[in-house]
Amino acid sequence: xxxxxxxxxxxSVPEGAIASLNCTYSDRGSQxxxxxxxxxxxxxxxxxxxxxxxxxxxxxxxxxxNKASQYVSxxxxxxxxxxxxxxxxxxxxxxxxxxxxxFGRGTSLIVHP
Amino acid sequence: xAGVIQSPRHEVTEMGxxxxxxxxxxxxxxxxxxxxxxxxRGLELLIYFNNNVPIDDSGxxxxxxxxxxxxxxxxxxxxxxxxxxxxxxxxxxxxxIAQETQYFGPGTRLLVL
Numbered sequence: 001x002x003x004x005x006x007x008x009x010x011x012s013v014p015e016g017a018i019a020s021l022n023c024t025y026s027d028r029g030s031q032x033x034x035x036x037x038x039x040x041x042x043x044x045x046x047x048x049x050x051x052x053x054x055x056x057x058x059x060x061x062x063x064x065x066n067k068a069s070q071y072v073s074x075x076x077x078x079x080x081x082x083x084x085x086x087x088x089x090x091x092x093x094x095x096x097x098x099x100x101x102x103f104g105r106g107t108s109l110i111v112h113p
Numbered sequence: 114x115a116g117v118i119q120s121p122r123h124e125v126t127e128m129g130x131x132x133x134x135x136x137x138x139x140x141x142x143x144x145x146x147x148x149x150x151x152x153x154r155g156l157e158l159l160i161y162f163n164n165n166v167p168i169d170d171s172g173x174x175x176x177x178x179x180x181x182x183x184x185x186x187x188x189x190x191x192x193x194x195x196x197x198x199x200x201x202x203x204x205x206x207x208x209x210i211a212q213e214t215q216y217f218g219p220g221t222r223l224l225v226l
Contacts, residue, residue, distance in 0.1 A: 034214075043204055043217035044156070088156065100169055101215070105155035 003027075004091050006104035013111055019076040021107050023089030026070070033065055033072045034090040038106065044088055048074060079111040115139070117218030119205050125224045131193040134221045137186055138207030146215060147180055147190050148204040156204075162188065163210065195225045 003026040013019045021035075032051055036044035050056045050063040050072065062075040072091075076083055086106040093100070118137040126132055138145045146161040160170040162182045170180070177196070182188040192199055202222050206215040 043220050045217070046214055049214065100158060100161065103156040103158075 004089055004102050004104040006087075006089055006107045008105060008107060010108040010110050013079050013109070015079060015081060015111055015113050017079050017111075019079045019083065019109055019111065021074040021076075021087050021089075021109065023072045023074075023091075023104055024070055025072070025089075025091045025102075027091065027093055027102075028067075028070065029093045030067075030070075030091045032092040033063070034092070034101070035061075035063060035072075035074045036088040036090060036103075038086045038088060040085070076109075079109075081111050081113055084109055084111050117205055117207050117216055119203075119218040119221050121221060122219060123222045123224075125226065126195055127226050128196055129194040130225075131191065132195045132199075132223060132225075134190040134203050134205075134223070136188045136190070136205030136218060138188070138205070139216055140186070141209065142207035142216075143185070143210035144208045145182060145188050146206040146208075147188070148206065148217075149201045150204060150220075151201045159190070195223075197225045199223060200225050 005024045035048040037047050038044045048061050048063040050065045053065050053067055056063045060077045064073045086108050088106045089104040090101045117139055120135045143164050147159040148156050149159055150156045159172045160180045161168055165182045178192055180190045200223055202220045204220045205218045208215045
């Protein structure tokens, strides 16, 4: 059974700090990795995707992937109160063209002024 | 462009009643996904369609749940009869066939009394 694990949190960081969110996955055949942000009462929205080992930066967000360790993380630099949300990690295999993702249960992030 | 449209946004019903949730995917998207989200289980994939054809319904909880996609612009998720444990937020998402990014609708909050 494919599993995606995240610490449920909440992770509390002060404004301006770096928030580090972590995700581990069990399926070694996974090829695509996504981070979604979900505000309370809203739907998930994609903020980052990463497909190869290493870092991928987009503004204040950096996704890090280590396939050997089956680990993907999201760093948020200069955290703002508006970043307070639940962050969902999603992992998708590429075998047979499958589009079926597995989502983690999410980590709640609180950025306090 | 309009995003994924879901209706109703909120539904309150009594146990035993039939519930029908509706989804209009983004025009041109060929993959459609139905998810259920609860605090206890997180975001669960129920079923997904590719070119209007159900590809994987292994996430459908039981025979009380059924989903259809009669054309490229409309899908329904039906629960009959509904039970209190079906109370959750149901999301519909769509994606272009050649890509992996999913775009989520606003969700339907279902409460079964």
